[in-house]
Amino acid sequence: MKPSDIGILIVDDEASVRDALSKWFKFDGYRVDAAEDATVALQKLQDNLWDIVLLDIKMPGMDGIELQRRIKQIDKSIITIIITAFASVDTSIQALKEGAFDYVVKPVDPDDMSHLIKTACEHRRLIYENMQLRQQIEEISFPEEIVGESPALKKVMDKVATVAQTDSTVMIRGESGTGKELIARAIHSNSNRRYFPIITINCGAYTEGLLESELFGHEKGAFTGALYRRRGKLEMADKGTIFLDEIGNIGHKMQMDLLRVIETREFTRLGGDNLITVDFRIICATNRDLEKAVREGSFREDLYYRLNVFSITLPPLRERKSDIALIARFFIKKYAQSMNKNVTDLSPETMEVLTRYEWPGNVRELRNVIERAIVVVRGSVIEAGDLSFPFPAAAKTTEENSLEEVEKCHIKKILDRTGGNIAQAANILKISRLTLYNKIEKYRLKK
């Protein structure tokens, strides 16, 4: 921030003080104005933006303390510096308690005044920077990959908005690839903890011993290979959120340890004696049937109730097929940009194939299919032939499809395989060529 970017307003009933300070700050290049009393000052605060207000404590009418209160009501971030003619400890403490940046006793040493203003400017700059960074974090953390307009997804997002404002533990359920981590991040980024980290740990990816060390951290020498003290994920999540993915996969000892931490918010690092207190919110996710696990005795009932305070179940993609087009286009835009390809859309046939597919891998699978298609596509539109499915069986028709749909799909598949050769296709389908022509006509299939 250049001095000319900083506006200083001087409020003092003594003209000589106003003039002297105005002159002093103008020489440093600041934008300066002065007011002889609180009323004029408040008017100037309405008319213009001020970063620093120097105000005399004793003024006729409204005094400096009351004016400071009004200023803070207008804009909390304005820096106020109290000027006082005599060192009144009580008044100065009151001013500081009510948000004054500092106070100066008249007359001030020029060097002190110079330093005070520089520090105030730096403070103001940091406030601005902080605000900008918060804005950036909010933009970055916005989970834009949650795409869809289906009622099922809207219901989920409503739940996210509701629970985000609370500190309740959330259990996210859903098949693999439905976006459980995205939902966890959405909850975090809409909560009051959003300026602190969200720490993710995949509980299923560690052995019990390693998971313990990852979660609680360890002291130097706690075990072979523990060469340094290490903070655990719980400590890192202080004031933020910890996302425990695949919570259903943790062992008995870990379940017990976790239950204790959830109840007390206290733990010790492995090999340590110091009790560490942390403040975190837990969001966990699983694709396991936890109720069944509880019944079978592989998951503690008390931990289950602790974690399952608020439950969000993510619908599989096959249950929100109306979102497939939106999600597919979202990924087309994303990958076309990253691969520098001019791919803009899907053909109607491709769309039909995508909609018909069962998506056992959910959104993650759709993302992969689109990414692969963008790699192989030659034109600007993805054709059905550009798609390849990791689980082709899921592309088969299901009992939900009508007989006509099944027939149309099957004929099309055979025609694709034979390269449009009617004789070959009719032979495979064990129907006459005439019948095949009629079917092609009926279903408006390309020859």
Place this chain on the structure above:
Amino acid sequence: MSYIYLIPIATESLFWLEPLTAGILRAFGIPAKCAPCSIDISPAFDPLRQQYNSSYLLGTLLAQPLANTGKVLGIAEVDLFIPILTFVFGEAQLDGPGAIVSMHRLNNTFYGMPENNALLTQRIVKESIHELGHTFGLLHCSSPGCVLNSSTYVEDIDQKSDAFCRQCQKQLHAM
């Protein structure tokens, strides 16, 4: 031809006059000449602070007829203050006709050190060019060696040169 008039205030010794005249000519390209005036400083005295009100003295300087013909610079031996600050080395009118400099705190003797007129002269020259720079509309400069760098301690004055940095020089010529 316009001049910068140097007006000694309540000072007898003028050992600094010649180097100051040369310094001003070098910095501004304008000749300076001494113009002794009789200025009554007693009304500017604050008995509580035992100092002289800088703004009052500057006002008295500006009331001199010379101020209508060129810039005036008062060089005072007394300690100067402005109401909000404990002291000032000098005061100037931004883009105006007058400035005043006090040699009181520029003198080593103020800090209990032996008298050093050569050093005092250097400081007077720097402080005078600094304040006169303001009368030409120049603001404080963040460049450490520039004469327009703000100084709140006498050591700060010793650290900087008696010349304008390139940027300030450019601005001065543009004005």
